[in-house]
Amino acid sequence: MSILANKNTKVIVQGITGTQASFHVSRSINYGTNIVCGVTPGKGGSIHLGVPVFDTVKEAVKATGADTSVMFVPANSVKSAVAESVEAGIRLLVCISAGVPVHDMLEIHQILKGSRTTLIGPNTPGLLIPDEARLGIYPENIHHRGRIGLISRSSTLTYEAAIEINRSGMGQSTVVALGDDMIIGMDFVEGLKLFHKDDETDAIVMVGQIGGNFEEDSAAWYAAQKNKKPIVCYIAGNDITFRNHVGYAGDIITRGKVTLSGKKKVMSNSGMIVVDNLNQIHEVLSSLVK
Amino acid sequence: MDIHEYQAKQILKANGINVPAGKVAYTALEAKNVAREISPRGPWVLKAQIHSGARNNGHFVERKAGKGGGIRIAKTLKDVYDNAAQMLGSTLITSQNKPDGNLVSRIYVEAYTKVEHTFYLSMAIDRTYPAITILAANTETDDIAAIIANSQEKIIRVPLDLKGPTKAHSKRIAEFLHLHTKSFDSFHRFVHGLFKAFIKSEALMVEINPAGIRRNGDIFALDAKITIDNRAVYRHKDISSFRDEDDIPPRELKAARNGFSYHEYNNGNIGCIVNGSGLALAMVGMLKGAAACTLNIKGGVDRDKIAAGIKIIATNPKVEGIVINILGGFVRCDLIADGIIDTAAEVGMNMPLVVRFEGTNRDEACNILEQSNLPLIMAESMDDAIAKVLKAVEESE
Numbered sequence: 001m002s003i004l005a006n007k008n009t010k011v012i013v014q015g016i017t018g019t020q021a022s023f024h025v026s027r028s029i030n031y032g033t034n035i036v037c038g039v040t041p042g043k044g045g046s047i048h049l050g051v052p053v054f055d056t057v058k059e060a061v062k063a064t065g066a067d068t069s070v071m072f073v074p075a076n077s078v079k080s081a082v083a084e085s086v087e088a089g090i091r092l093l094v095c096i097s098a099g100v101p102v103h104d105m106l107e108i109h110q111i112l113k114g115s116r117t118t119l120i121g122p123n124t125p126g127l128l129i130p131d132e133a134r135l136g137i138y139p140e141n142i143h144h145r146g147r148i149g150l151i152s153r154s155s156t157l158t159y160e161a162a163i164e165i166n167r168s169g170m171g172q173s174t175v176v177a178l179g180d181d182m183i184i185g186m187d188f189v190e191g192l193k194l195f196h197k198d199d200e201t202d203a204i205v206m207v208g209q210i211g212g213n214f215e216e217d218s219a220a221w222y223a224a225q226k227n228k229k230p231i232v233c234y235i236a237g238n239d240i241t242f243r244n245h246v247g248y249a250g251d252i253i254t255r256g257k258v259t260l261s262g263k264k265k266v267m268s269n270s271g272m273i274v275v276d277n278l279n280q281i282h283e284v285l286s287s288l289v290k
Numbered sequence: 291m292d293i294h295e296y297q298a299k300q301i302l303k304a305n306g307i308n309v310p311a312g313k314v315a316y317t318a319l320e321a322k323n324v325a326r327e328i329s330p331r332g333p334w335v336l337k338a339q340i341h342s343g344a345r346n347n348g349h350f351v352e353r354k355a356g357k358g359g360g361i362r363i364a365k366t367l368k369d370v371y372d373n374a375a376q377m378l379g380s381t382l383i384t385s386q387n388k389p390d391g392n393l394v395s396r397i398y399v400e401a402y403t404k405v406e407h408t409f410y411l412s413m414a415i416d417r418t419y420p421a422i423t424i425l426a427a428n429t430e431t432d433d434i435a436a437i438i439a440n441s442q443e444k445i446i447r448v449p450l451d452l453k454g455p456t457k458a459h460s461k462r463i464a465e466f467l468h469l470h471t472k473s474f475d476s477f478h479r480f481v482h483g484l485f486k487a488f489i490k491s492e493a494l495m496v497e498i499n500p501a502g503i504r505r506n507g508d509i510f511a512l513d514a515k516i517t518i519d520n521r522a523v524y525r526h527k528d529i530s531s532f533r534d535e536d537d538i539p540p541r542e543l544k545a546a547r548n549g550f551s552y553h554e555y556n557n558g559n560i561g562c563i564v565n566g567s568g569l570a571l572a573m574v575g576m577l578k579g580a581a582a583c584t585l586n587i588k589g590g591v592d593r594d595k596i597a598a599g600i601k602i603i604a605t606n607p608k609v610e611g612i613v614i615n616i617l618g619g620f621v622r623c624d625l626i627a628d629g630i631i632d633t634a635a636e637v638g639m640n641m642p643l644v645v646r647f648e649g650t651n652r653d654e655a656c657n658i659l660e661q662s663n664l665p666l667i668m669a670e671s672m673d674d675a676i677a678k679v680l681k682a683v684e685e686s687e
Contacts, residue, residue: 020620024620075521096620098588098589099521100521101492101519101521101522101525102415102492102494102519102521102522103489103492103519103522104522105420106415106420106421106422106452107452109420110451110452125619125620136619137619137620137650138619139617139618139619139648139649139650139652141649141652142617142648142649152568153568154566154567154568154569155565155566155568155619155620156564156565156566156568156569156617156619157566157568157569157572159617159619159648159649160569160572160617160672163648163671180567180568182415182417182494183415183417183420207568209567209568209571210571212417212418213417213418214417214418217418234572236567236568236569236571236572236575237571237575238571238574238575246292246341246342246343246386246495246515246517247343247386247412247495247497247499247515247517248343248410248412248434248435248438248497248499249412249413249414249425249495249497250414250495251438252412252414252425252438252442252445252447253414253415253416253417253423253425255442256438256439256442276575277572277575277576278572278576278672279576279672279673
């Protein structure tokens with residue numbers, strides 16, 4: 001089994017008629033993704049990319065029984081689009097849109113609280129189950145099915161990490177990109193939990209980034225686990241580009257200045273295998289099998 | 291987007307927070323005139339307006355600015371004039387903007403406000419919850435920088451929901467700060483006003499360092515820093531007029547205007563063009579000090595903008611070789627290839643250029659570049675691209 005979705009998952013696309021959405025959704029359909037319909041307010045009743053378009057998520061869910069949605073809506077409409085999907089009972093939301101205002105994300109978290117909906121993103125290439133389903137904008141040609149779970153906060157480094165997994169002769173069970181915004185939906189802890197439960201995932205590659213404490217939170221969770229799947233962890237960043245911010249509040253929130261070396265140490269102390277460069281991932285993965 | 295103290299204080303005042311009387315000045319003469327307007331008698335406080343904190347302990351680069359820091363007390367109008375003349379046009383370096391510092395082009399003149407006690411209080415977003423969180427500390431004996439470094443238990447953290455602080459929240463914080471009970475009501479109004487300002491301006495941070503309590507119990511924001519969410523500025527006309535880009539380096543500014551982000555590094559000679567902030571960081575790591583700058587074109591899909599971006603790198607005098615590493619998802623490699631050709635036609639490309647494409651429309655992109663007859667070096671992977679650009683630059687020297 002993959003995590004979060006598979007080839008049978010019925011998928012809606014919110015904002016399906018946009019230029020970028022059309023380009024990527026038609027590729028997802030060719031990939032085999034079970035895209036059942038689209039939603040664009042005002043365009044209900046039409047057919048786009050060979051699937052019916054509805055005015056609302058509610059109508060789309062009623063007509064198709066879909067429980068998953070990929071969002072390509074403009075940044076300032078993400079909040080209302082999420083609210084609409086949650087109300088329509090969508091189980092999994094993958095939000096590709098970039099540039100969502102931070103205060104909108106605070107409200108979105110309020111909306112998600114107590115609902116059955118999981119949000120991936122925003123500002124993410126999405127979710128990919130190689131050879132089964134492409135919920136987002138992943139380049140198809142670099143991903144291969146295998147038994148390594150891949151979870152990442154970056155977009156492009158996700159692809160680079162997938163190439164590294166391929167180099168070791170392995171492939172990916174599921175690829176989840178969390179998005180590199182300040183506030184995101186699903187975090188590393190939730191993703192790692194799912195990969196630990198998944199019997200088609202033997203090991204995990206995790207790509208983190210400097211800024212915030214998401215990686216440290218996942219280290220705390222991992223350290224407390226009895227049955228650990230191996231995690232190979234790379235953190236993008238250096239202490240030169242991580243610029244000083246105006247004011248002290250940022251340093252207080254993270255309980256002191258976050259440095260790359262400090263972050264790597266926390267990850268490594270939790271039992272993860274931390275690599276300094278991306279191109280070391282394939283070597284570590286190969287050595288795990290031996 | 292960071293805004294200046296005097297702008298932040300306008301926002302605070304509009305939300306019911308007490309701030310000392312003050313006015314901004316761009317020349318020494320203006321400073322003297324506004325000082326007289328604010329208050330017939332001194333002392334006054336002169337505050338350099340730059341996008342950085344820790345101004346008081348900062349120092350100026352120029353000799354003419356004298357030994358004082360970025361915040362000075364002036365007792366007479368002549369003092370106001372002299373100190374303003376020293377600070378204006380000088381470069382202030384602080385612990386938060388080192389090593390380059392910021393040019394001071396305006397100063398804020400305020401009436402000196404006598405207070406009995408001071409404390410630190412800010413609101414920022416703790417992304418782990420995620421929640422707007424109040425951070426506060428009593429700064430009677432140590433300043434906030436020292437508390438962060440040595441005694442974080444002296445800082446209280448109170449995450450809030452979107453309804454804002456309740457009286458119970460305010461009471462808890464006031465007790466932690468050892469405020470006198472007679473100040474509790476004005477403290478709650480203060481915290482509530484800050485929250486209102488935070489929400490209304492879509493701030494990422496509002497920081498008052500310090501707030502001062504007057505003898506009668508009134509609370510004043512003696513300093514103010516506000517950072518606004520860049521993505522939301524368009525929704526606030528009044529705030530977008532606060533944008534001051536004087537202190538942003540020209541290449542960085544040009545990149546930002548095209549929707550890209552740009553960083554420079556000391557000592558290196560390789561320019562990197564990538565799509566993704568993580569990828570930029572990873573490239574810099576692998577170049578081990580040879581990176582001169584990185585341009586992240588993010589999800590750029592506009593041919594003209596991409597050409598403008600490549601030009602920023604190609605015209606940086608420190609750059610002796612360029613490596614373009616694009617892993618197309620949203621970004622389409624063929625559009626980047628078009629941008630490379632446009633730039634080469636416009637500015638010429640007389641330095642080694644290594645290109646690595648992977649992902650969306652890679653083959654189309656490689657075809658476009660092959661037919662262009664540009665002297666490019668194609669690479670297969672990130673390692674390969676980095677090895678090839680380092681080698682090409684070394685050989686061309």
